[in-house]
Amino acid sequence: MGERSRLAEGLRIYRLIAGMWIRSLLTYRTSFVLTAFGNLLVTGLDFVAILLMFAQVDELGGWTLPEVAFLYGLAATAFGVADLVLGSMDVLGARIRDGSFDILLVRPGPVLAQVAADHFALRRLGRIIQGVLVLGWGLLTVDVDWSVPKALLLPVTLISGAAIFSALFVAGAAFQFVAQDAAEAQNAFTYGGNTLLQFPPTVFGRDLVRGATFVLPLAFVNWLPASYVLDRPLPLGLPDQVAFAPPLVSVACCAAAGLAWRAGLRSYRSTGS
Amino acid sequence: MTEGGFIEVDRVEKVFDVRRKTGFLRRERRQVRAVDSVSFTVARGEMVGYIGPNGAGKSTTVKMLTGILVPSGGRLRVAGIDPSRERTRLAHRIGVVFGQRTTLWWDLPLIDSYRLMHRMYRIPDARYRENLDRLVELLDLGALLDVPVRQLSLGQRMRGDIAAALLHDPEVLYLDEPTIGLDVISKAKVRGFLRELNAERGTTVLLTTHDLQDIEQLCSRVMVIDHGRIMYDGPLAGLHEVGESERTLVVDLERELPPIDAAPARVVRVEGPRQWLAFPAAESAAALVARVAAEYPLVDLSVREPDIEAVIAKMYADQAERVVS
Ligand SMILES: Nc1ncnc2c1ncn2[C@@H]1O[C@H](COP(=O)(O)OP(=O)(O)OP(=O)(O)O)[C@@H](O)[C@H]1O
Ligand SMILES: [Mg+2]
Numbered sequence: 187m188g189e190r191s192r193l194a195e196g197l198r199i200y201r202l203i204a205g206m207w208i209r210s211l212l213t214y215r216t217s218f219v220l221t222a223f224g225n226l227l228v229t230g231l232d233f234v235a236i237l238l239m240f241a242q243v244d245e246l247g248g249w250t251l252p253e254v255a256f257l258y259g260l261a262a263t264a265f266g267v268a269d270l271v272l273g274s275m276d277v278l279g280a281r282i283r284d285g286s287f288d289i290l291l292v293r294p295g296p297v298l299a300q301v302a303a304d305h306f307a308l309r310r311l312g313r314i315i316q317g318v319l320v321l322g323w324g325l326l327t328v329d330v331d332w333s334v335p336k337a338l339l340l341p342v343t344l345i346s347g348a349a350i351f352s353a354l355f356v357a358g359a360a361f362q363f364v365a366q367d368a369a370e371a372q373n374a375f376t377y378g379g380n381t382l383l384q385f386p387p388t389v390f391g392r393d394l395v396r397g398a399t400f401v402l403p404l405a406f407v408n409w410l411p412a413s414y415v416l417d418r419p420l421p422l423g424l425p426d427q428v429a430f431a432p433p434l435v436s437v438a439c440c441a442a443a444g445l446a447w448r449a450g451l452r453s454y455r456s457t458g459s
Numbered sequence: 460m461t462e463g464g465f466i467e468v469d470r471v472e473k474v475f476d477v478r479r480k481t482g483f484l485r486r487e488r489r490q491v492r493a494v495d496s497v498s499f500t501v502a503r504g505e506m507v508g509y510i511g512p513n514g515a516g517k518s519t520t521v522k523m524l525t526g527i528l529v530p531s532g533g534r535l536r537v538a539g540i541d542p543s544r545e546r547t548r549l550a551h552r553i554g555v556v557f558g559q560r561t562t563l564w565w566d567l568p569l570i571d572s573y574r575l576m577h578r579m580y581r582i583p584d585a586r587y588r589e590n591l592d593r594l595v596e597l598l599d600l601g602a603l604l605d606v607p608v609r610q611l612s613l614g615q616r617m618r619g620d621i622a623a624a625l626l627h628d629p630e631v632l633y634l635d636e637p638t639i640g641l642d643v644i645s646k647a648k649v650r651g652f653l654r655e656l657n658a659e660r661g662t663t664v665l666l667t668t669h670d671l672q673d674i675e676q677l678c679s680r681v682m683v684i685d686h687g688r689i690m691y692d693g694p695l696a697g698l699h700e701v702g703e704s705e706r707t708l709v710v711d712l713e714r715e716l717p718p719i720d721a722a723p724a725r726v727v728r729v730e731g732p733r734q735w736l737a738f739p740a741a742e743s744a745a746a747l748v749a750r751v752a753a754e755y756p757l758v759d760l761s762v763r764e765p766d767i768e769a770v771i772a773k774m775y776a777d778q779a780e781r782v783v784s
Contacts (some may be wrong), residue, residue, distance in 0.1 A: 202578055210566040213607070289562050291527045294550040294580060455475060456528055 247388030259321025264347025346432035363450035464500030471533030495687035554624035614645030
């Protein structure tokens with residue numbers, strides 16, 4: 187099978203399984219409504235915390251509220267997309283521990299697609315909605331000297347950011363083949379990374395920013411492109427061209443995550459029953 | 460396809476690296492040879508029982524045959540396919556039922572799981588409907604299709620799982636303990652169904668079990684595995700010879716008497732006037748009966764064939780002794 191038809195098959199299987207999970211959750215209608223509502227409330231409060239901070243100060247690390255909203259919106263939207271599509275991958279560890287992962291292996295269809303769709307939860311849509319709202323508000327209120335490259339960079343950044351976060355989810359899942367109780371560690375990187383990116387790079391120490399740029403390239407999700415769009419100097423004194431690197435970085439991340447996934451799957455050893 | 464067989468297993472091994480914590484940060488590494496140079500072939504349409512004590516390596520073998528586990532050594536082919544290399548291609552040609560797990564969707568009506576199989580395996584519509592109707596009839600699932608799986612009993616769920624594994628017309632069906640925890644009636648239903656499947660469709664069946672009646676009623680061939688090695692491969696009846704089994708002569712005397720003396724037969728049990736004599740299965744029963752009848756006041760007698768469970772239990776025990784010594 188060519189890579190292309192495998193991708194198509196993967197998407198088909200993903201849709202089928204995600205559909206089953208949505209139907210399963212809908213059988214518990216009340217609980218579904220309640221969790222969806224609760225989720226929306228909690229994600230909503232996330233940005234309120236930042237608003238409260240700005241009630242005390244005018245700037246955060248030299249960034250104004252609209253600028254921070256822009257930054258926040260970029261990260262939250264990109265993360266939201268990855269979280270909706272792959273956010274449940276942390277249940278893989280539990281499936282490996284109890285042996286039910288075996289079942290996925292005897293079905294046709296790419297295992298990655300089956301695992302990605304496992305425990306698909308529509309309630310995660312709340313994050314995307316909230317991210318888009320904050321991003322929209324930021325764009326409306328922020329002071330930008332718009333140009334064609336800046337306007338083009340915006341959608342490219344969102345797509346690349348979602349891909350970078352997705353790679354992080356897949357790599358974290360791959361790690362669970364080695365350590366089945368690594369779900370917490372995975373969440374520390376994904377959710378933690380998202381939280382980190384909601385604040386300007388200037389509030390963090392140089393070493394942390396360096397790590398988030400060169401080791402775990404989260405800075406490409408929003409810090410670098412947003413700095414360029416806002417006519418601010420790029421963190422770490424990087425040249426402006428680096429702001430256009432997100433697509434390349436995201437492709438590299440996805441390739442690395444794909445390799446990690448393959449290695450993890452190959453090392454799978456099932457359980458003793 | 461080669462002449463060799465539909466399933467070909469050639470000196471296959473599986474070694475697990477087991478790490479155990481022996482103290483803070485101290486770990487001990489040990490290797491478990493779960494399957495140790497196992498070879499066999501299964502022809503298309505055969506129905507084979509795979510038995511052995513707990514931890515013998517049955518499930519590990521099945522997992523390698525289905526592509527779940529990668530063998531540590533040896534060669535494995537199912538329908539000419541190397542299972543772990545071409546898992547997805549193989550998936551369309553095999554059906555798997557794990558007695559301890561389910562493929563069904565817990566919160567949804569049974570029929571929803573079947574609809575998923577229909578689309579996942581891309582089963583042509585007409586074929587799907589035909590197979591579903593047949594399976595529903597044979598496995599008696601009609602009343603259960605609209606019931607959420609979590610409300611099914613164990614036996615009902617097992618029948619549901621078997622149907623789910625067969626909707627795509629697999630050429631081979633692996634069953635790992637399909638009758639575990641089922642009552643007599645459910646077991647009979649499952650066995651009757653498997654016999655029919657094998658006879659009608661020629662589906663190759665490999666089943667592991669701890670219930671020897673499964674084997675007696677279904678399989679013309681049985682493989683016994685212990686400590687990862689095949690101890691026996693042949694017809695069920697042949698196990699008696701290998702197992703050095705004994706038959707039992709039960710005699711009812713006129714009154715209570717001291718144990719009968721009729722070597723090489725020996726008395727294994729006395730209960731009032733009734734006595735049980737064990738003698739080698741290969742010896743003639745007639746000679747023994749004649750001798751006993753000549754010397755003792757007989758009222759009635761019967762000969763019992765060796766109990767297959769006992770034969771196998773003896774085989775496991777012998778093997779364990781050999782390993783220990
Ligand atoms: N994933 C694993 N990791 C480590 N050891 C394993 C694993 N799976 C099986 N084993 C070991 O391999 C051996 C064979 O196990 P297997 O599950 O194949 O036995 P079995 O014949 O199916 O037994 P049972 O009748 O109890 O189901 C056992 O010693 C078991 O502890
Ligand atoms: Mg087993």
